[in-house]
Amino acid sequence: MSKGPILLVEDDESIREALAEILQGEGFVVLSAENGYEALEILRRQTTAPRWILMDIAMPQMSGVECIEKLRENLKWAKIPVTLLSAGARAGDQAKLQGVAFIKKPVDIDVLLAAAEERCR
Amino acid sequence: MANGVDVKILRSIYGCRMSNLELTPFDIIDSLIYSAAVLDSNGAIIAVNESWRRFARENGRSASASDIGMNYLKECANLAGADAKGADAAFRGISAVLQGKKDKFTLEYARHAAGAKRWFILNASKLRGASAGAVVLHIEITEQKETEAALRENARRFYSILAAMHYGVLLVSREGKIEFANQALCDLFALSSPPSDLPGLPSTAMLEKIRVAYQDPEGAGARILELIERAQPVNDEEVAMRNGRTYLRGFVPLKIEGKQAGRLWQVQDITERKRLETDLRVAIAARDEFLSIASHELKTPLTAIQLLIQNQERLLRSAGPAALPYERLARGSEIILKEIKRLAVLIDDLLDVSRISAGRLSLNREVIDLHSLIKEVLAREEMQLIKARMPLEEDLQENVLIAIDRLRIDQVLTNLLSNAIKYAPGKPLRVGLAAEGGVARIEVRDQGPGISKGDQDKLFTRFERAAASATAVSGLGLGLFISKQIVEAHHGKIKINSEPGSGASFVVTLPLRLEKWIL
Numbered sequence: 311m312s313k314g315p316i317l318l319v320e321d322d323e324s325i326r327e328a329l330a331e332i333l334q335g336e337g338f339v340v341l342s343a344e345n346g347y348e349a350l351e352i353l354r355r356q357t358t359a360p361r362w363i364l365m366d367i368a369m370p371q372m373s374g375v376e377c378i379e380k381l382r383e384n385l386k387w388a389k390i391p392v393t394l395l396s397a398g399a400r401a402g403d404q405a406k407l408q409g410v411a412f413i414k415k416p417v418d419i420d421v422l423l424a425a426a427e428e429r430c431r
Numbered sequence: 432m433a434n435g436v437d438v439k440i441l442r443s444i445y446g447c448r449m450s451n452l453e454l455t456p457f458d459i460i461d462s463l464i465y466s467a468a469v470l471d472s473n474g475a476i477i478a479v480n481e482s483w484r485r486f487a488r489e490n491g492r493s494a495s496a497s498d499i500g501m502n503y504l505k506e507c508a509n510l511a512g513a514d515a516k517g518a519d520a521a522f523r524g525i526s527a528v529l530q531g532k533k534d535k536f537t538l539e540y541a542r543h544a545a546g547a548k549r550w551f552i553l554n555a556s557k558l559r560g561a562s563a564g565a566v567v568l569h570i571e572i573t574e575q576k577e578t579e580a581a582l583r584e585n586a587r588r589f590y591s592i593l594a595a596m597h598y599g600v601l602l603v604s605r606e607g608k609i610e611f612a613n614q615a616l617c618d619l620f621a622l623s624s625p626p627s628d629l630p631g632l633p634s635t636a637m638l639e640k641i642r643v644a645y646q647d648p649e650g651a652g653a654r655i656l657e658l659i660e661r662a663q664p665v666n667d668e669e670v671a672m673r674n675g676r677t678y679l680r681g682f683v684p685l686k687i688e689g690k691q692a693g694r695l696w697q698v699q700d701i702t703e704r705k706r707l708e709t710d711l712r713v714a715i716a717a718r719d720e721f722l723s724i725a726s727h728e729l730k731t732p733l734t735a736i737q738l739l740i741q742n743q744e745r746l747l748r749s750a751g752p753a754a755l756p757y758e759r760l761a762r763g764s765e766i767i768l769k770e771i772k773r774l775a776v777l778i779d780d781l782l783d784v785s786r787i788s789a790g791r792l793s794l795n796r797e798v799i800d801l802h803s804l805i806k807e808v809l810a811r812e813e814m815q816l817i818k819a820r821m822p823l824e825e826d827l828q829e830n831v832l833i834a835i836d837r838l839r840i841d842q843v844l845t846n847l848l849s850n851a852i853k854y855a856p857g858k859p860l861r862v863g864l865a866a867e868g869g870v871a872r873i874e875v876r877d878q879g880p881g882i883s884k885g886d887q888d889k890l891f892t893r894f895e896r897a898a899a900s901a902t903a904v905s906g907l908g909l910g911l912f913i914s915k916q917i918v919e920a921h922h923g924k925i926k927i928n929s930e931p932g933s934g935a936s937f938v939v940t941l942p943l944r945l946e947k948w949i950l
Binding site: 323324331416 | 762
């Protein structure tokens, strides 16, 4: 029984691949995107919305925060829970990031998998 | 009585206490350090002092001979030869005094004997009192002349030092006249007049010419006046010039014993220095940015490896020895290995760059068939090309023997192919080889997005990665820099032909000269 799907947005190929491998190994369906634009593209094409969006906060093309703003403009996507992968606390974006969860880098696998299970239950 | 003198008269004349002295006029004139003679109205010598007699002896006249009675004017007229001009002037001058046309006459003249140069002033003045005639004095001024010459020499040396300065120097007197300007200054401000013509000119005229050379003449003029007004030294004021260059200006108010004694301007062209500084700053910024990219690039595979090994460990722990999830462990190991290889490539690139920087890129040449090498590399990259859906078109001449470092040229070809795979996936790739005109020409042509002319210049430099690629493609951007260094170490060339939107063609040419390498 597959779980998810999870939309994984991460610009670093190595890390994207490693995270996808770990999540898929636990039975999650993973949709991978390199950046915010690609993530929105996938969302547009997808008939069933992902259960969870796991996204890197710092990406060269469209940052995690910018992507969240786009998501909130669309009723269909606004309710998808989002977790940002972040190296540290980021001040200033607090208002925009209300209701967004964080997983601190370096990622602890147990924390990651627990969050995935929680979101996709 | 002729030698006698009325002390009372002397006292009345000089106002001094001489009551106890027995003085004659000759005592007084004998005491003078100047050579003195009294002439009558015809110019005949009627009296001379001790100094005169000594001077006569020094000039070769016998000690016993007396000048008394000799006509000094005739003596002057008879003088011919070296000092004829001076003697003539003396004759006319003394005559004028004797005739009452002039009260006094002064002439500077030189009398150089072997081994000693001496200078004198001849001074003739009308004899006061009832008798007509004149007093002639010869005053030696050799010492003053030597001092003046030494001062002139000092000044000459001082100015020759200023003239030789590599920066422009302008010396202005307290009265605002130019005292000195050197060639460098004239060059800096494109002043056509030779520096030697400038002294004596009012500095305001010069200032006007200088002012217009500045990028902001108004501001520059005001600033110069302000500096003169403030009279505070300014060492290094950078100023932009109309000719696009940057000058460094210094201003020194000169003071002698606390008093204003003029001002010194010094100007230097620092355009080159500024350019080097800017280049250096840019290079440092590029290096810093590179270090930041490099750290990120090295960190990323490590993070992935860390995640995957953590996961392997977790799987091993949770499954227990009886039911190991082989599939997942194997898959994890495969990715870990891939990431480690990626790290190794990055580190190799960094090592190559440091080798190149240190000039330690050495080649192990051997004679090989370039065709075979290219086929080998293509075979190795075949899977990647298929994955990237890139149809391969080969146009390879066979049997191209060449003496190259096989591993290094392999590295160049691999780099060109992997760049094409990175930047132009899904489009056909053409690889060509031809031996012509003494060189082997390898071409790797993709149909990717192409590279703008501006980015092409940066492509082969260290620490640069074309901006367009920085987003989608990872890597240190060192590949082409290293490739270029390798190709150039082979005395070859690497070039790119590209237009944005119509793909990129990388051409490597390597000299074929084999003789040198075949024993």
